[in-house]
Amino acid sequence: MALSKQEGSGFNSYVDPPDSESSSPEREWSFQDELKARRKIDFSVLPLLYLGLLFFQLDRMNLASALTGGFAADIHVSQDTINLGNQLMFLGIVILEIPSNMLLQKIGPRKYISGQVITFGFVASMQVFLRDREGFLASRIILGLAEAGYIPGACYTLSTWYTKRELSKRVAIFFFGMFSGNAISPVLASGILKLDGAQGMRGWQWLFLIEGVATVVVGIALLLLLPGSPDQPDPLLSPGLVRFKGPERAILQKRLELDDSERRHGSQGMHIPLSLVWKTVSHWRRWFHFLSSFCVFSTWSPLTTYTPTIIMYVKTASMWVMLSISGLMVGTQYYRGNDVPFYSNGLRIQIIMVAVGMAFAILQTIIYRVHNWRVAQGKHYSEKAPRIYVP
Known part of the structure; x- marks a missing residue:
């Protein structure tokens, strides 16, 4: 099916091309x-x-x-x-x-x-x-x-x-x-x-x-x-x-x-069912993504809370959100009262946590690629329909 160029702005600019099945006889529109x-x-x-x-x-x-x-x-x-x-x-x-x-x-x-x-x-x-x-x-x-x-x-x-x-x-x-x-x-x-x-x-x-x-x-x-x-x-x-x-x-x-x-x-x-919740939580191949988010997001909360003060001187997605918010919770303690006005120790901790987060992200990528390679080799673990992780 030939399509003319779509024009627009804002939300209109996000116009997706038709799916590959758009010419399928199952589609009646x-x-x-x-x-x-x-x-x-x-x-x-x-x-x-x-x-x-x-x-x-x-x-x-x-x-x-x-x-x-x-x-x-x-x-x-x-x-x-x-x-x-x-x-x-x-x-x-x-x-x-x-x-x-x-x-x-x-x-x-x-x-x-x-x-x-x-x-x-x-x-x-x-x-x-x-x-x-x-x-x-x-x-x-x-x-x-x-x-x-x-x-x-x-x-x-x-x-x-x-x-x-x-x-x-x-x-x-x-x-x-x-x-x-x-x-x-x-x-x-x-x-x-x-x-x-x-x-x-x-x-x-x-x-x-x-x-x-x-x-x-x-x-x-x-x-x-x-x-x-x-x-x-x-x-x-x-x-x-x-x-x-x-x-x-x-x-x-x-x-x-x-x-x-x-x-x-x-x-x-x-x-x-709780069994589905547990299955999601225990899917270990995604945990390094969660841990990476934990480390990186822990640097966010102190910056958003104290940046104005510094300037005065100078299914589920739930697991990802939980670990990210946990990182925010930990990060609230990075900037301490005995470290004013520039919070040198807090900034040092943030740099370390970003580095650790990057390391977890790299490890997560390696785990995904190794898993995909093993599936391609026919090593399906115990899963009947093994997952393929897409970037």
Whole structure:
């Protein structure tokens, strides 16, 4: 089938070529019809999940800016307490990472993801009332528990809409929500902190309040606009702005069946036995990837928390997220109060951890290549259908 060049910008620029099966007699629709249906996903499901991640990151990052506005001094906590609070937040994410994804697949993304964003935003806005160490530590672990599972849950939701070939680009776009939050956070904070003293509130209080309430608004938007899955494309509380017609629903479901005959319909109602969880956790060939993420991500949290302060002086994806967040949890202790203002020891530890992470990444690549070579030689281990790892 001859195709004309596709034009566009933004999400439109990510136009995938037709799959090799597009001329298969099993397909009863044109590529143009499929492209039209897929663009509706690109302009509804994808940007909404992206927006949720962006605001999660804003609320996670604003503590760094609050510290420059006198937050720690106002609630009478030390830098060690700030580090412990961040550590507890990441611990909360790790604890509920797998259970939250099991719950999401049971009740569906329309309810779970929307409720999660609203809960997180509410807790984030309530930080305006923080007065002491105990309240700060409690708020951080609750924020972690509320955030747990969003990233793998959103990736799972995307996988219920897109074929394997399309998914990697969409997941990459989704993760730009995190980087966008990193970029926007200090810019927004610099303006909001200027409200210091307005209505008798400190600048950091305005920061927590405004960004927390904005996150609640995003959660409500998800309730009103987020489609569920190809078999339940309507949002929970409204018809939605982007509507999938009957033929489009059939196309979206059928093309996923052709892409993977074992894929089940929908995004909820799936029972995940503990044996499957254990099988995923014990798949050792992926562990070096997890450990690499642990090492590299451990350098991220201290930089995101203390970079503004330094400038003043000068299925599951769950395992990957759990180890990455664990790295963030460890990294909260890299920058210590006795190492100010340039945190030389902390930076030295970060360099070491990046080097270790690179070593694990190299080892992971070697393990994958050796495995693929053994499969090619007919050495299938005990697996009936051995996996082939693709870069």
